[in-house]
Amino acid sequence: VNLTAQFTEASISLDEINLLYPQFGKGKTVDLAADLNGTLNQLSVENLYLSSDATGIRGNFSFDNLFDSKAPFRMDADIRNITTSYYQLRALMPDILGKNVPEPSKVLGRFTLRGNSIVTTNSVKAQININSGLGNVYADLDLTEIDEIENAEYTGFISLIDFNLGEFVGNSKLGYATLDFNVKGKGFVRGSLNTEVNGQVYGMDFNKYRYQNIQVSGLLKDQLFDGFVESNDPNVKFTFKGLADFRSAQNQFNFTAAVDYADFKKMNFIRDSVSIFKGIVNMNVVGSNLDDVAGEINFTRTSYENINDTYFFEDFQVVSSFDSDTLRTIEINSPDIITGYMKGNFKTRELGRLVQNSIGSIYTNYRPYEIEPNQEVSFNFKIYNKIVEVFFPEIQFGPNTFIRGDIVADEGDFKLTFRSPNIGAYRNELENIEVRIDNKNPLFNTFVSVDDISTVYYNLKDFNLINTTLNDTLFFRTEFKGGSEYNDSYNLNFYHTFNEEQKSVIGLKKSDISFKENTWVINREGNAKNKVIFNSALDSITIEEMVMNNNNREQIRLRGQMADSTYKDLELQFKLVS
Incomplete structure (x- = not known):
């Protein structure tokens, strides 16, 4: 039976339609105007104007087998305007369409959609523009397997224009983004996301800095990226190739990053007025934090510039490993910075408190910091001048400076030996320095010896200090000579x-x-x-x-x-x- 009808000002209760075709939301009333033509299974709806609550729909639509659940469904839509929200749209549309509205669109709030689409029972072909409070989106996508929309497969193109990506994904450090991506994969939510991306980031806010001109190509999954990134941002120029995987309890990083220029100050990572890094970074590590990370990091042809100077490091390697009984070893090897190792059962974040407790344990009245039990560490480092100058530009160490020692936290045991041929610090010069600490030694706990100390005010030589502990008190004796002629x-x-x-x-x-x-x-x-x-x-x-x-x-x-x-x-x- 062919139908021809024209509605100019009609008001329809969806509850009445549900008596014949129970696919619509309950308690809804729609006002509409439209021209209908065709049969129930080949129905054309032209010049549709529909409004209900806060939803408005305008456009031309044709439906195949809308009322026959056993026959293949198809909708062709020329959408002039749909203004609605996720929940309003799902309640208003028949279930065959409403169930395929992607759940992530909840975050968009109220949005407006324009474009063309072809919808079948298990596929969507769409070219649409979406305007929302979060920003603008253009998508040209072919979707299949949409009967489970969160796992739908897709191929096509997505463009974000001044879109609040941080609010959309729930990351407070992210802000607005403008980008164009070609995509091929499946999944719309984090748990099922598995897609190949290839495109350009024109602008993206992160950590209160807007990154520009970044090319991306690779595999993107839930908390995983494996591919290639090239940044031509004026304040960070680099290429990245490799894997960053945050999916499990143990994060995995296996990549090479060639950094031509990175201004950490401009990117809001460092507060110093000047902080510029260049170099090649090779990383292959697994771990969730500094206390369980294992693997290797290599820096090659690296330079770092701060307000005082530019420092060049040819090679710098850090290796972290664990043996079968959780004994950890951190080895550092750089002829320009520092060489040596740290070995034991320790928590990196508690090393400072470990030292303080070991020294403070000689006092009965000392109240130790709470730390995890059974920690101990041995260390032996040879320190070169450059690493000290980077962090403490007013301090210079002479060659062959070293520090070594042992800490057994539960026993309050602390041993340390430090030697340096000379130290320059804040316009003062010290020659031939030796420091020895052993808080369990019955003869002395600390010994300090300095041959010469030159300051802008007064000169000293033959400085010796020794101390021991008796009845909860540290006793010191020091001898030295001073004056211009000593x-x-x-x-x-x-x-x-x-x-x-x-x-x-x-x-x-x-x-x-x-x-x-x-x-x-x-x-x-x-x-x-x-x-x-x-x-x-x-x-x-x-x-x-x-x-x-x-x-x-x-x-x-x-x-x-x-x-x-x-x-x-x-x-x-x-x-x-x-």
């Missing part, structure tokens, strides 16, 4: 401990200073005063009666208190001082 001599005895309030106490035992042919004795009486008490923030300092005397009955006395920047009460007395 005629001054210093013999100082002092101690350090923590009081019950966890404040540091540094006190002077009986000591003497020979300065400009005048010998002064500090704490001549050997009493318990002559000390300074301060907290860890250094905003509360108490000086208890520091006294110096000489053979001419001259005396200098200092005492007082300071509390941050609001209170100072210092008393300095001179007696017969000329």
